[in-house]
Amino acid sequence: MKGPLFYSKILLFGEYGIIKDSKGLSIPYNFFKGALKTDENLSEQASESNKSLKDFVGYLRNLEQQEQGLVSFDLQALENDVAKGMYFDSSIPQGYGIGSSGALVAAIYDKYATDKITVLENLTREKLLKLKEIFGKMESFFHGKSSGLDPLNSYLSLPILINSKDNIESTSIPSQNKEGKGAVFLLDSGMTGETAPMVQIFMEKMKQEGFRNMIKNQFVKHTDACVEDFLNGNIKSLFGNLKQLSHVALDHFKPMIPSKFHKLWRQGIETNDYYLKLCGSGGGGYILGFTQDFERAKKALDGHKLEVVYHF
Template sequence: MRGPLFYSKILLFGEYGIIKDSKGLSIPYNFYKGALKIDTHKTVATHKSNENLKRFASYLQQLQTEKPHLVNFDMDALLKDIDNGLYFDSSIPQGYGVGSSGALVAAIYDKYAANKITVLENLTRDKLLQLKGIFAEMESFFHGKSSGLDPLNSYLSLPILINSQDNIEPAGIPSQTENSKGAVFLLDSGITGETAPMVHIFMENMKQEGFRNMLKDQFVKHTDACVEDFLQGDVNSLFGNIKQLSKVVLDNFKPMIPKQFHKLWKKGIETNAYYLKLCGSGGGGYMLGFTEDIDEARKALKDYKLEVVYNF
């Protein structure tokens, strides 16, 4: 058996801000993907994933007992498949901010949820929110707290615009232009990041009035402007806002940026060759880069691994 493929995602804008109702924009990233498979031989390679699914299944069992109106799964089929060697075969790096648990959640929902909402039906806002709510509960098993957006993105394989926590819609993003110099890229920090500790630091900071004000007056303001600019294809305004956002993150989210990248981050802002921002919760994994000239950015970052994810 092999299930359908579910892709990784990239939250272009909105990390941390969406907890406080900023806008957000998330796009599928087809370079990484995962699918449910069964390995009847239960080899060493698939054992860890199979054990994880066992724990996840008991969590889902508990979830549907506590919240029967939210979601129900065909637990018999799921447990039987796990016994037969079910695992998630994935190329999505874990702890890199590109949605490894999101793709797994989407795959499990797709295969085992009863009365599932499908991509083919008319996706009203209510249905999107219902899906997001189900996915948030499912994914909390991995992160402690989840917005449900990663699995939603992976499940629908569509760009999603987050207007606020209870207002989301599929988004049309400007089509990519060939041979253009402008690009969004991933920069590999070479370190795995853990979501839960980063979210904890953020929540602790939120207890300070100064931090809350900065979030509202600067971080959310520039994030919202970036989303608007990106969707409208206003590249000039976009880079002005990304530069501001990059500065705000460097000044206020230092723990989320691996130490050895503080200088590199600052250099981008000073030279305008590229601007860096967090990809997911930070602390390691990928950082997102934006540049108006990818050749210049490659030169400036020649010692690092870049992957272009979008051209404009």
């Protein structure tokens, strides 16, 4: 059995901000992917996945009852398939902020939801919001509260523009310039991050008035500007706003940045060779980088694993 493939995603802009209604921009990243598979002889990893799916079935059963009318599944078929050894075969690293649980949620919805909204329909804003709500409730099983954005991205395989909590749309991004010197890249921190504790730290900080003001007046402001600049291809303005955003993260989101990267983070801001920002909730996993000269950034970040996502 080879199910349809579901891809990882990268939230280019909007981490933490979208909790507080900033804009956001999320793009599919086809380098990593996953699919549902069935096997009688499960490897250790596949066996872990299968066990997790067993628990997920129970969770979905409760969800169906608690949220009547929101979503229903062919739970019998799902249960039978899990009993036969179904698992999620995925190359998406877990705890890396690129949507490993999102791809799984999308795959389960795609195969087992009984009255599903399909990708081929005219996706009105109402349908997108309903999908996002369903996916948010489904993904909460994996890491507490979920916005539903990762599974939505994986399910649609389209860039998604978040204007606000209640206003999302699929969008197109400027074509890549394969010959361009600039790039968006992933920097591997070499350690995994946990979403729930990071979000917890953020929520605690949000109780302080000073932090709330900083989020509104600096973080959200620069995030919104970056989204606009990126979509409109205003590269010069984009890098000005990215520098500010990178600075705000270093000043106010230190716990989310692995400590061994604090120096590299500051170095990017001081030299303008590259700017780093959080990829997802941080704490480990990937760090997102932006540069106008990838060769220069590569030299400056020598010894680190970089993966280009998009060329300017």
